[in-house]
Amino acid sequence: MKHLSQLLLFTVALLLLNPDFVFSQKKKKYIVNAYVGGFRGLVMTEDIDVAKLTHINYAFVDVKDSMAVLTNLATDSTNFRKLNALKLINPDLKIVISIGGWAWSENFSDAVLTESSRLKFAKSSVDIIRQYNLDGVDIDWEYPGMRGEEGNIFRPEDKQNFTLMFKVIRDELNVLEKEKGGKYLLTTAVGGSKSFIENTEMGLAQQYLDYVLIMTYDYGGRNGTVGxxxxxxDYGDSEEGSSADRSVKNFIAAGVPANKIGLGAAFYGKGWEAASSTNNGLGEKRVKAVQGGGYTKLKDTMIDQNGYKKYYDKKAHAPYLFNDSTKVLITYEDEDTVKEKCKYVKKNNLAGIFFWEYFSDPKKYLLTEISKNLD
Structure with missing residues (x-):
């Protein structure tokens, strides 16, 4: 009874803080999927504008001994309870666990190496869904067949095992569907590079997946340059550039249906010190990485402030800041670019937009624009 009372109080507080929420709302045509960083500790779920979302991907669940493992049981379990409470406000909301990420992908290759290890991994993943009454599994393996973070285990067999992993997880989710009824999701976050496609079988893997979320961010310039x-x-003169458009086309060519593709938006900026001020640093050699920060911070304290001037690359459809005295360039997303991405989603019949990470833009500048343009 104590927990029920707390849940009711929490829900009432959310409604008072967010009077625009309603219990019945028109089901959204496109996905608006937010990654939420539960690995940092307790999530301030009362600050999440859940009416503007369709999915929350809870990041991250670790991989150890061929099993999906919660990294902090006390805070994770509390976060799951509070996230599920958001469904009282938005009944269509789906809560999905995201397994892996940049810092927790070192053991994927071992976990899916054999039939028995894949089954162990799949069962442990779905057991978390079963225990906490969640809605699906998201795999964020960075990266099959490639190093990713220093120290990651990877091997050529990852290419086929990546596909087999999804098959066995899908089988386990089907079992859960028979147990409980309803639909359970299986999604994946994938690198936007051509090398990711070359090291996977996306055309085969997609048959088991509801959505393929292409991380159309963290590109940067080629050969150690600022970009x-x-x-x-695409921008510049190279035929080998990186862009969201190029990534989407490559995945479609690899056999992923457009209506399963989620387009990635970055709610944070990345900074680099350039070797010179030529072309406002774009295309110049990188000297070192510099902290960028979340979009709220950029908008409120750095855009056309504190020595930073805003520029816009019309070809790339991308804004950036440059400080001529420090030669620091910050590349980021703004309201205009997420609006353009929304248009791109509609024009190309994609599934929708996802973004990393919700609390990088606490004032919701970007989410508000997405919600306005992707209904």
Missing amino acids: HHTNLY
């Missing part, structure tokens, strides 16, 4: 990190289109 955009979340640009919509």
Whole structure:
């Protein structure tokens, strides 16, 4: 009874803080999927504008001994309870666990190496869903067949095992569906590079997946140069550039249906010190990485402030800041670019937009724009 009372009080508080929420709302046509960093500790769920979301991916669940493992049981379990309470406000909301991420992908290759290890991994993943009454599994393996973070285990067999992993997880989710009824999701966050496609079988893997979330950010310039990190289109003179448009086309060519693709938006900026001020640092050699920060911080304290001037690359559809005295360039996403990404989603019949990470923009500048343009 104590927990029920707390849940009711929590829900009432959310409604008072967010009077625009309603219990019945029109089901959204496109996904608006937020990654929420539960690995940091307790999530301030009362600050989440859940009416503007369709999915929350809870990041991250670790991989150890061929099992999906919660990294902090006390805070994770509390976070799951509070996130589930948001469904009282938005009944269509789906809560999905995201397994892996940059810092927790070192053991994926071992976990899916054999039939028995894959089954162990799949069962442990779905057991978390079963225990905490959640809605699905998201795999964020960074990266199959490639190093990713220093020290990660990877091997050529990852290419086929990546596909087999999804098959066995899907089988386990089907079992859960028979147990409880309803639909359970299986999604994956994937790198936007051509090398990711070359090291996987996306055309085969997609048959088991509800959504393929392409991380169309963290691009940067080629060969150690300063470049955009979340640009919509190619720029410069190279035929080998990186962009969201290029990534989407490559995944479609690899056999992923457009209507399963989620387009990534970055709610944070990345900074680099350039070797010179030529072309406002774009295309110049990187000297070192510099902290960028979340979009709320950029908008409120750095755009056309404190020595930073805003520029816009029309070809890339990407803004950036440059400080001429320090030669620091910050590449980021703003309201105009997420609006362009929304248009791109509609034009190309994609599933919708996802973003990393919700609390990087606490004033919801970008989420508000997405919600306005992707209904």
